[in-house]
Amino acid sequence: MELTSPDAVVAALGSTGYLADDDLATVVYLAHGMQRPLLLEGEPGTGKTALAEALAAVADVPLIRLQCYEGIDASQALYDWDFPRQILHLRTLEAATKAGELDPNEAEKSLFDERFLLARPVLRALRESPAVLLVDEVDRADDEFEAFLLEVLSGWSVSIPELGTVTAGTPPTVVLTSNRTRELHDALKRRCLYHWIDHPGLEREVAIVRSRLPEVSQRLAEQVVGVVQQLRSEELLKPPGVAETLDWARALHRLGVEELDLETAARTLGAVVKYREDTDRVKQALDRMMAG
Ligand SMILES: Nc1ncnc2c1ncn2[C@@H]1O[C@H](COP(=O)(O)OP(=O)(O)OP(=O)(O)O)[C@@H](O)[C@H]1O
Ligand SMILES: [Mg+2]
16 A cells, blocks of 8 residues: 555555554654654553554564563664574584584584574564564663664664674664653654654544444443543543553443443443552542543
């Protein structure tokens, strides 16, 4: 599918069940056309990861995901050597060769062969592109790792001392996501087009529920979204995202609920609210919310 305009992006993503608003569609359109990485920030559960999945589905290319975490370093993102297998290989070589006949240089060379290379997500993306590379939750990684990413995103080429340089024929489509647990560096941001994903409005969130869970009735979807949207303005420790809305609707549907009443809402709150303090607070306010 061709992403020839923001409207075309809305339609293409929509065909995978992902409902983007015009602002998001525009930045996706631009990132695609200008071959720039897309940096998405937003509250948890607002569809950042799902957007990368939808983009890969639209383009019918693999989604290669790099999940960032505290302490991640370049070898986990790029490549590693399969040490246990290298050792085994060396033992086999030794056993197969008569004493004194093993050429150390040759032996060493054979250790750094493609078959002992463990390609990690970034290397795979360079090799397999066209692909979508999702660098998920980049805010969890540290500064040093960010600098490494910047280098890769700038050149689309990495050099592996033992094997040579790997360059992407087509640069992969890159989506970076952050929950903003810390601020990213300006240098990385400068490379990217940036978009903050907000919680969807009432109408779009109902449409998302209907798109992801067609078995849930319009009426139930509206009720669930109505309450969830109010919960978001309650200053909870953890405001529910779209993920929680979907979970709640799914849970209610499973219980055979067609009409959300106060008692059922209170009983199934665990699908939406995950902190005890929040639960206490919400239970008290629930009748007001359900009336509103
Ligand atoms: N606009 C949307 N259209 C369709 N589905 C959506 C949309 N936004 C969110 N979802 C759905 O909501 C759920 C949560 O989305 P996702 O996991 O992408 O959120 P996230 O922003 O990556 O959250 P986190 O920050 O917690 O990783 C997924 O099931 C996703 O498919
Ligand atoms: Mg995510």
